[in-house]
Amino acid sequence: MPIATTNPVTGEVERSFQALSDSELEQRLQAAADGFATLSRTTFAQRSVWMLAAADILESKQDDIATTMTTEMGKTLRAAKAEVAKCAKACRFYAESAEAFLRDEPVDAAAVGARQSYVRYEPLGPVLAVMPWNFPLWQAMRFAAPALMAGNVGLLKHASNVPQTALFMQELFSSAGFPAGAFQTLLVGSDKVEAILADKRVVAATLTGSEGAGRSIAAAAGKNLKKTVLELGGSDPFVVMPSADLDKAAEVATTSRCQNNGQSCIAAKRFIVHTDVYDAFSEAFVARMSALVVGDPLAEGTDVGPLATEQGRKDVQAQVQDAVDKGAQVLCGGQAPDKPGWWYPPTVVTGLTPDMEMYSQEVFGPVAGLYRVSSYEQAIEVANGTDFGLGSNAWTSDPDEQERFIQDLTAGAVFINGMTTSYPDLPFGGVKNSGYGRELSAHGIREFCNAKSVWAG
Numbered sequence: 001m002p003i004a005t006t007n008p009v010t011g012e013v014e015r016s017f018q019a020l021s022d023s024e025l026e027q028r029l030q031a032a033a034d035g036f037a038t039l040s041r042t043t044f045a046q047r048s049v050w051m052l053a054a055a056d057i058l059e060s061k062q063d064d065i066a067t068t069m070t071t072e073m074g075k076t077l078r079a080a081k082a083e084v085a086k087c088a089k090a091c092r093f094y095a096e097s098a099e100a101f102l103r104d105e106p107v108d109a110a111a112v113g114a115r116q117s118y119v120r121y122e123p124l125g126p127v128l129a130v131m132p133w134n135f136p137l138w139q140a141m142r143f144a145a146p147a148l149m150a151g152n153v154g155l156l157k158h159a160s161n162v163p164q165t166a167l168f169m170q171e172l173f174s175s176a177g178f179p180a181g182a183f184q185t186l187l188v189g190s191d192k193v194e195a196i197l198a199d200k201r202v203v204a205a206t207l208t209g210s211e212g213a214g215r216s217i218a219a220a221a222g223k224n225l226k227k228t229v230l231e232l233g234g235s236d237p238f239v240v241m242p243s244a245d246l247d248k249a250a251e252v253a254t255t256s257r258c259q260n261n262g263q264s265c266i267a268a269k270r271f272i273v274h275t276d277v278y279d280a281f282s283e284a285f286v287a288r289m290s291a292l293v294v295g296d297p298l299a300e301g302t303d304v305g306p307l308a309t310e311q312g313r314k315d316v317q318a319q320v321q322d323a324v325d326k327g328a329q330v331l332c333g334g335q336a337p338d339k340p341g342w343w344y345p346p347t348v349v350t351g352l353t354p355d356m357e358m359y360s361q362e363v364f365g366p367v368a369g370l371y372r373v374s375s376y377e378q379a380i381e382v383a384n385g386t387d388f389g390l391g392s393n394a395w396t397s398d399p400d401e402q403e404r405f406i407q408d409l410t411a412g413a414v415f416i417n418g419m420t421t422s423y424p425d426l427p428f429g430g431v432k433n434s435g436y437g438r439e440l441s442a443h444g445i446r447e448f449c450n451a452k453s454v455w456a457g
Helices: 022-039 044-060 062-073 077-101 138-150 163-176 190-198 211-223 246-262 275-291 310-325 376-383 399-408 441-446
Strands: 004-007 012-016 116-123 126-130 153-157 183-185 204-208 227-231 236-240 268-274 329-332 347-350 367-373 393-395 449-456
Touching: 004 062, 004 163, 022 126, 022 153, 022 183, 022 190, 044 062, 044 077, 044 138, 044 163, 062 077, 062 163, 077 138, 077 441, 126 138, 126 190, 138 153, 138 163, 138 441, 153 163, 153 190, 163 183, 190 211, 204 211, 211 227, 236 246, 236 376, 246 268, 246 275, 246 367, 246 393, 268 275, 268 376, 275 329, 275 347, 275 367, 310 329, 310 347, 310 367, 367 376, 376 399, 393 399, 441 449
Parallel strands: 126 153, 126 204, 153 183, 204 227, 236 268, 236 393, 268 367, 347 367
Antiparallel strands: 004 012, 116 449, 329 347
């Protein structure tokens, strides 16, 4: 895949970039090793100053970088601006919290027969981050901010269709004052990833992406005995029970399914509704999905822009057609317009059965699967009936039922009466084929640290 900005509104290439040569890549890897030698010896106080400066830069350049993201992958300008603001928030969060998260942890010295004993968290070194295009700034930042504050350095191999956003990340941390080599963008193809991970100067990797990409990274890292954190796909359930606030549930369901033009790993994708309220919810949900404005993502009133890539739209079209061919019904949407760009309308499909790809696989576009269930037990069976386990939603006003959902939903996160999202304060990640390890919060910053046991007699 060429390294280029291709505007999904028009399908036209706007700017192309040359991949790094082998000698240039070697220089970057050595700069990372040298940068770690410098950064790891700085104090939390100094790193905090730089990270707060990065937050300031993000806020001052919000409009420019938001426009770049919209041009590269098609999210609405409103959503892109919110993404920049979220990144600035994460920078401030880790600037203010990292030292407390990584403070020495005392251990009962007497219990281990020592005069003094504690656990110290130390950075590991250069970490390779392989990132996707759908949240091109946020997904890179939720790795970068904690990694740099811990004293690690970052090597970003971003998706090939968001090169300008990727280069901005490198410029951001350099302008904020971080030492040379602390964070570098590597404009390389995916064919270079395994060799980079095999390099002794690279100590670990994190990936957000597809299940296939995760398996590839995990295999390469395992061969080289290197730590990985993987955030992979999701086919998140959104369960609506009879006691739910149906208007609010339908409103949030629409936002959740179509945020980022439907291209979000943790967006609800399977809407599992109790039969007692199925008709009422379905009517409200379809009406809201049908009312969304599809158009120019730079325009103020647009709700849904184009999909990011031509192949992405082909995949969504194929999944919906597969369901229709096998007996599913389309309640709204379902037909791509005949015009330039990679557009696909908000779509609701019902009558899904296990032989349809949509039943078990993630649909990465504004397409919702609607399921009717007759009991709590059946809702849990359908909700947990995929190989994924990233996020989940349940809507009920019954306190006992809420507690049961928290216990029974198999996922990295359970949101009750609210939309699944990520916060710097909460750990983020999945189970099953949605990956392993955690980003964000104290858990995320410790993923790429050596928990060193200290015993002194």
